[in-house]
Amino acid sequence: MSLTPRSLLKNFREINADFAKLRLTFIALGIVILANATWLVKSFQEVKEGQRWVDHTYEVIAQIEKVVTAVVDQETGFRGFFLSRGDTRFLAPYQQAKASLDRDVTRLEYLIQDNAFQVTNLNILKETMNDKHIILEGGLQRLLDTKDYSKYDPFVLNEGRVAMDKLRSIADSMKNEEKRLLELRLQDDAVSTRFVDRSLYASLVMNLILALVAYLILKRNAKTRNEETWIQERLSMLALALSGDLDLEELGKKTLQHFGTELNVPVSSIYHIEGSSMKRIASFGFDEALLYSSRERELDNTLMGEVAQTRIPQWLDNLPKNYLRISSDLGSIPPKSVAIYPLIVENQTIAVMEIGLLMGREPLLERLMERSSEIIARNLSAAENRSRLQNLLEETQAQAEELQTQQEELRVTNEELTEQASALNLSQDKLIQQQEELRQTNDQLEDQARILRDQQDALEVKASELEDAKSTLEDRAKALEQASHYKSEFLANMSHELRTPLNSMLILSTLLRENSDGNLSEEQVSFASTIHTAGNDLLSLINDILDLSKVEAGKLDIYIEPISLKSMVQSLKKNFQPLAMSKQLEFEITLNEGLPHEIECDQKRLEQILRNFLSNAFKFTERGSIKVDVSRPAPSLNLVRNQDKRQSLIAFRVTDTGIGIPAEKQKLIFEAFSQADSSTSRKYGGTGLGLTICRELAALLGGEMILQSEFGRGSVFTLVIPEICVAVEMKDSQPQEFRQREVAPISIMSDIKAHEESAVETKRMSDDRDDIKSDDKVVLIVEDDPVFMGILSSTARRMGFKVLSALDGEQALSDLKHYQPSGVLLDMKLPGVSGLGLIETIKSSSETRHIPVHVISGVDVSQNALRMGALGYLMKPVSSDQLRGAFQKIEDMISRRVRRVLIVEDDEKQRHAISRLIQGSDVETDAVGLASQAQDLIRKNLYDCMILDLRLPDKSGLELLDAIAQDKTTIRPPVIVYTGKELSRDEIMQLRRYSDSIIIKGVKSPERLVDEVSLFLHRVEAHLPETQQQAILESRKANKPFNGQKVLLVDDDLRNTFALMSALEPKGLKIQVARNGFEALAKLNEGDGVDLVLMDIMMPEMDGYTAMKEIRKDPKKQSLPIIALTAKAMRGDQERCLEAGANDYLPKPIDLERLLSVLKAWLPQSGEF
Known part of the structure; x- marks a missing residue:
């Protein structure tokens, strides 16, 4: 059998690869020679540069001598003037030295500007020269004024001698430094010179080595070609040995005999894979009776099975002596290595070959075995196919013989049937007689068949009814599924409505259980405790049901x-x-x-x-x-x-x-x-x-x-x-804080809600506004739930406060203006002005910004509220202890006259400057330069604010904040980061976890720092020192409310768009305009980085409701703030806008101040990150 086309193609590729490697080698040699030459040129340049620095050092030493000499000339001229009793000719050296000193010092500064140590010495030298000059000038002036030459001025004598000694000492230090540098540079110059000499010799040696490498490469390539020729010869001999129609065992035997005679392989075997087992079809070089393994073995849990499954050859070296013995009549010896090769055809292992060698592992033999295995595998596959065809042929012949036997049996059967036909004729008469009986029977069967057909029709009717019933059940199942979905959505949207009355029940039962008035019996107190316990259990159950329903509705x-x-x-x-x-x-x-x-x-x-x-x-x-x-x-x-x-x-x-x-x-x-x-x-x-x-x-x-x-x-x-969780996207998830959930409209509930709202509007909660004196502590409570308002009012009065109550934001603004309360307790979700808008209004006014504001709400916008200056934040439901704690915070803030501020800054001058900047009779400051000192002080003291630089000697500011957060024994104060470091986005996000404000040091940063500190300390602006009031005013003038944020204004009325653009663009906003919902969607899809949308409702083509719903369908725009604007002042407009996707709502005509407050609440402020 000849070599396969795959083997020939592989050999051709290997030859081409060798030529390619040879070309790459000579290219690499050329690059090395070029790099060597470049390095020599660079070395010569370094020698030249070293010499230039030596000359530079000599010039510096000479210039130092000139400066010292000029000072000595000044002193000599002064002494000559004194000794000559006022002869001005002796002042000529003094004046000349004075004139030349500036030039000499300037030249010296230029020469040593690259040496920080020398620059420091020169600064000290200049200060000493200046002191010396002042001494001489003073002494000279006194001589000219008094004309007293009787004795030498002791001040000039003593201080001048000290200054001159110091000047000489510094000059000597500078000269010693230059001499040290000169010595180093001379050494470097000598090293460079030696290096150049050595480089020349190294270059010569390198070129010789390169020539030797080229010779070795050519030699190796010749060796590779010889090895390839040897492999091709052995493969041709193997193909010739395996030619012919051989079965599996003959083929395996000839293969192993070929390896034994041509490659000196003393022992070998081939296993053929049959299903989940292997069968040995041939072996060479050992006695069958002494084989370690049986003729058949399982495929799993064996080394050969692993090779068959992975199709990767295995070589075993350093075998133990008892692994296998290769024996002959003269003796026995263990093999040095064993190789196991898979025989693969079309990515399927059909056999495994194992050989034992008296030599170690050799690359040439590995290459030969790898290419031989393909030839052996294809021959084995051909032998398998021939064996399969032979078996099919034998099976076909056996089936033909069986068919012939069956034909003989049929002939005998036909003869028997003929005999039986005669017998049938005899019984025909009997059959005619029986036919009449069968006819009668048939009539009976037809009657029965008719009955069966009627029954079948009835069954078909029932089947149709069952099909209808099945369809009905499917419709009911879908309806049940939809009802379950509505149930989950309803429960997920009832969080606020369920928690508010339960919150009231828990707090009231706690108050009854405490029995502070002592007018309840023990049994009644026990009843209250039972109510409180049951309420907590109910709260836990509601939480579980709400969590489950939110998950099912896709809103968690x-x-x-x-x-x-x-x-x-x-x-x-x-x-x-x-x-x-x-x-x-x-x-x-x-x-x-x-x-x-x-x-x-x-x-x-x-x-x-x-x-x-x-x-x-x-x-x-x-x-x-x-x-x-x-x-x-x-x-x-x-x-x-x-x-x-x-x-x-x-x-x-x-x-x-x-x-x-x-x-x-x-x-x-x-x-x-x-x-x-x-x-x-x-x-x-x-x-x-x-x-x-x-x-x-x-x-x-x-x-x-x-x-x-x-x-x-x-x-x-x-x-x-x-380790890094990625939230699985939930269907219909809507993360906006004030987003109303879509629920099926129920007319009865709507009527009830409208009636309740009407009742709230017509009813004012009773409070203490008619009984407030000038020295009373007054708290304004802003809460739209009358029951919870009553609980808060009762708790406030027990804590010693007079109460002002407001059911919405507008009433709260009015009460703030007229009564100036001591503190504010605020809900976030209010009719009209939102809670965030109310905080913004309070903190932006100089008359109210000092009033502490504490939030108790059912929605979590704590980060925004605290950043805007809120004193604290509690999530509903709250306990009575938490309520008392909130009022206690307000009490502590208004009763404490002195605020404490911790300044953490490593620069001492900066520390003193910040302390002076914020100081006042009502402010105490502690200033430290290390993070460890700050951490110790926070453990011992309670601070109202901390001003923190990020670059500290012992640890960074962020590490300090992490350490404070992890220390459960400390209370972290509000943090203002005041730093000159440019911050990356990741650093800003990390700081936002702890910091309430970030200020980058700059021209107007001190004024902004005063403004932020006064905000967090709740200081009355009118009581501040005049300089600090002026700094706050300058900060507000310098900073626009906004800093280039992009707002998309969607309105079809050109008058409205013009008016709003005229009002908002001077505030620092960039306004884009769209005339309807279609244009708004197109501009948002352009990806122009819009930060907020002002959406009118009544527009042509696509109204605001539809536009907001379309915007919320895009997952990327789920968090985009949308403020709805409408001219319809009808009941239910606000709810409909929020349901469509708006975050907040403003009715027309628009109050500009209210609009700016809402924009500030939903957009980051100027200077923030």
């Missing part, structure tokens, strides 16, 4: 942020350790090595899952231990997701020794409202929602939950998530 938001693993497990340990001690359980948390310091995930949801695991573990464990292990997922853990990313996964494993879960119940417990024990006599309570929510949360985080449990032995719950 995931917020990814950096999480410290160490801090999180410490928090879990701290929270559950008391429970473990009370139940006398061993509780242990292990954080394994090799994990990152931080992961990126939703901390709230991750802790929710882990707390559920631990709560269940403690609930169902009476004795033993509960262990938490944080590590990489074990290889044996069967993952559904992220199988190929195990090294980037984190596994949280919670193991308990509790009651365990039966196998048949393990899937059931993840279903909503299901538990392992759901009987009426069960021991453990609960709704069965926890694990269902955890499973859905894990999926939203891109992870999964695995349960391993044995009944009576305990359970292991494992949560596996990525």
Whole structure:
């Protein structure tokens, strides 16, 4: 058999590759020679440059001498003038030296400008020269004024001698430095000279080496060609030996005989693969009786099986002596190496060949074996095909013989049938008689068939009815599914409405339980405690149901942020350790090595899952231990997701020794409202929602939950998530803070809501506005829920406050103007002016910006509120202790006359400057230069504000903020970052986690710093020093409210667009205009970086409602702020706008101040990042 076309093509490619390598080698040699020449030229240039620096050093030393000589000439002229008793001719050297000193010093500055050490010395020298000059000038002036030459001025004598000694010392130091540099440069020059000499010799040697390398390359190529010729000869001999119609065993035998005689292979064998096993078809060089393995063996768990599956040859070297013996009559010897090669045809291994060699592994033999295996494999495949054809032929012949036998049997059968026909004739008469009987029977059968047809028609009617019933059931199933979806959406949208009355019930029951007036009996207090406990249980159940419904409705938001693993497990340990001690359980948390310091995930949801695991573990464990292990997922853990990313996964494993879960119940417990024990006599309570929510949360985080449990032995719950979680996109997710949810319109509920709103509008909450004195502490409470307003008012009065109540933002603005309250307690979700707009209005007015504002709300916009100057932020529902804490914060702020500020700045001059800038009778400052000092002070003291530079000697400002955040014993004050460092976007995002303001040092930055500090300290602007009031005024004049943010104005009325552009562009905004919804969508799709949309409602072609809905369909524009503008002042317009996708709402005619407040709330302020 000749060589295959594939082998010939491979040889041709290898020859071309050798020629290509040869060409590349000679090109490389040329490049090396060129680089060598370039290096020599560069070395000569370095020698020349070194000589220039030596000359430069000599010039510097000479220039230093000139400067010193000029100073000495000055002193000599002064002494001559003194000794000559006023002879002005002796002042000529003095004046000449004075005139030349400036030129000499300027020349010296130029010569040493590249040496920081010498520049420092020269600055000291100039100061000393200046001191010397002042001494001499003073002494000279006194001589000219007094004409007293009787004695030498002692000041000139003493101070002049000290200055001259210092000048000579500095000059000597500078000369010594230049001499040191001269010595180094001379050494470098000598080294360079020697290097050039050596480079010349090295170049000669290199060229000789290159010539030798070229010779060796040519020699190697000749050797390669000889080896290729040898391989081709052996392959031709092998192909010739395997020619002919040979079966598998003959082919294997001839192959091994060829290797034994031509290649001196003393021992070898070939195994043919048959299904999941291998069969040896040939062997050479050893006794069959002494073979280590049997004739047949399994494919798995063997080295040859591995080679067959991976199709990669294996070589075994350094074999043990008892591995195999190659024997002859004269003796035996072990092989040095064994090679196993797969025989592959069309990417399928059909056989495996194993050879033993008396020599080690050789590349030439490997190449020959690799190319020989293809020839052997194709011959084996051809032999298989011939064997298969032979078997088919034999099978066909056997079938032909069987057919002939069957034909003989049919002939005999025909003769028997003829005999039977005669017998049939005899029985024909009997059959005629029976025919009449059959006719009668047939009539009966026809009657029965008619009955059956009637029954079949009835069945078809029933089948049709069943089909209709099936269709009806499917419609009902769809309706049920839709109803379930509406249920989930309804529950997800009822969060605020459910929590508000429950919040009131909890707070009121707490007040009753405390019985502060002492007018309740013990039984009544017990009833109140029971109500409070039941309310908490109901709140927990509502939270679970709302979480589940939000997941089902696709409205649960995931917020990814950096999480410290160490801090999180410490928090879990701290929270559950008391429970473990009370139940006398061993509780242990292990954080394994090799994990990152931080992961990126939703901390709230991750802790929710882990707390559920631990709560269940403690609930169902009476004795033993509960262990938490944080590590990489074990290889044996069967993952559904992220199988190929195990090294980037984190596994949280919670193991308990509790009651365990039966196998048949393990899937059931993840279903909503299901538990392992759901009987009426069960021991453990609960709704069965926890694990269902955890499973859905894990999926939203891109992870999964695995349960391993044995009944009576305990359970292991494992949560596996990525190091960097990516929130799984949820259908219909809408993350805007004030976004109203779409619900099916219900006319009755709408009427009720309209009636309630009307009642609220006509009713003013009772407060203390008619009984306020000048020295009263007054708090303004802005809350649209009358019940909760009553609770807040009662708590405020018990804390010693007089109360002003406002049900909306407009009333709150009016009360602020007329009453100037001591503090404000504020909800975010208000009719009319939003909470953020109200904060912006308060903090932008010099008359009200000092008033502390505390927020209690059901929506989380804490970052915006705190950045705008809010004192604190609480999420509903709140406890009575939290309410008292909020009022206590306001009390502390208004009663404390002196505010404390911590300044962290490494530059001492900057520290003093900042302290002087913000100082006042009501401000105390502590200034430090190290992060460690700042951390110690924060542990010991309570500060109202911290001004922080980012570049500190011992650690960066960001590291200091991280350390403060992780220290649970300290309270972090509001932070103003005041730095000259240019910040990247990542650094800004990291700082935003801790900092309330970022100021880059510049021309107007001190004024802005005063403005920000006064905002966070809640200082009354009118009481500030006049310089600080002027600085705040200058800061506001220098900074526009906005800084180039882009606003898309969508309105078809040219008068409106002109008026708004005229009003907003001078404020620093860039306005783009669209005349209808279609144009607005087109401009947004252009990707021009629009920051906010002002959307009119009544427009041609596409109105504002439709446009906002279309905008919200784009996931990239879910967070784009949209402010709705409408001229229709009808009830329900605001709700309809918010439902369509708006974030806020303004009715026409537009109040410009109110518009600017809303824009400031939804856009970053000027100077912010």
